[in-house]
Amino acid sequence: MFNVKHSLECMLYALSLGPGDPELITLKALRIIKSVDKIYVPGRYAYNIVKRYRKPTLLEVPMGKGKDFMMKVADKIISEAKSHDIAFATIGDIHFFSTFKLLFEKAIESGIKVETIPGVASFSSIFSRLKIFVSKPFKVVTQDNFNDEIIIVLKVTRPRNLAEKLKDFGYKKFLLVEKAFMENERITENLPDKSDYFSILVGMK
Template identity: 40%
Template sequence: MLIGLGLGPGDPELLTLRAVRLLQEADKVFVPGRIARRLVAPYRDAEVLEFPMTDDLVSVRECMERNAEKIAPVASSGTAVLGILGDPNFFSTFSRLCEVLLVRHPGIECRTEPGISAITAFASVAGISLTEGFTVTDGGEPATRIMLKVRSPRETAARLRDEGYTTFILVERMFMDRMKVFRNGDLPEESDYMSILFARR
């Protein structure tokens, strides 16, 4: 198994308790650079992998293949952890690495553990409260929407379909007792106050 582990915004004290436990329990820990290695150093030694910042897709693919082959021997027989700044599901290279790994080694499971994202960390440092909707992009046009506290998910999804959205995932009571995940046609009429709806065009 390969776990993409969120390391938070840059302070070792902002790692979650679960992150520390997984670092200590892993058979081996990998990181994408010196900053990430410094973050995990209080808890575990780590091997640094090369993830070049480039728009050259050929170079990126070759890099992912090299890293996949370094991780595979550990992940195929035990637990490998790749520690990533911020959150591994938020503008991260982890999904690209998993795509390559699953093609070359389809028996290896990939999953993620969340970390404090740059967005929530920014709000704290800037001294602002994000109390209204906002857009986050990497410079491109947004293709997804995330909505909190959706009480009528089926009705909301029907409205979003008219705007071109086609994929929907609803999570109720995330990381709590009785957590539920609904997808597309399974969306309920009503949902818990503690709910998040994801929509993608």
């Protein structure tokens, strides 16, 4: 399909395309869309955003059968990613409820380097449509599971102390992310007593 590269320099990119408006993709996603050897999209909405910049390869994922479908195509995509830069781009932010999850796990097992690019998630974007400014804790669930498995704590200043309290609510594993995507970013399981203003604690059950 294209010139074979040395596998050490190849990458599988996971790109977030935002909720639907093509102007809501990031500059980083756009740069990668333009530079990779091939880009896969699971569905027409993602296809229509990417095709403004280059022709993507459409994967027609049957509704409700995402996992089975991805099992079938994952090996092919992974084998291509061993010798080429490949991207997989989804609507919203690819880290949430995404067909990419299975491909990500298989790629990591196969020793493929994966870079994931965040974007505007549907559930944050809708507040722009609703003109609602959220300053209270809120929950993101699916229609068949109202129980959260992950808690995200903003405005955390005393992470170690807070994690101790959260253990009483069933959260067992904690990660502190300070200054994400900023200079001096820090991601740690060893929770400090105090953290920077730009800190988020993630707790998992």
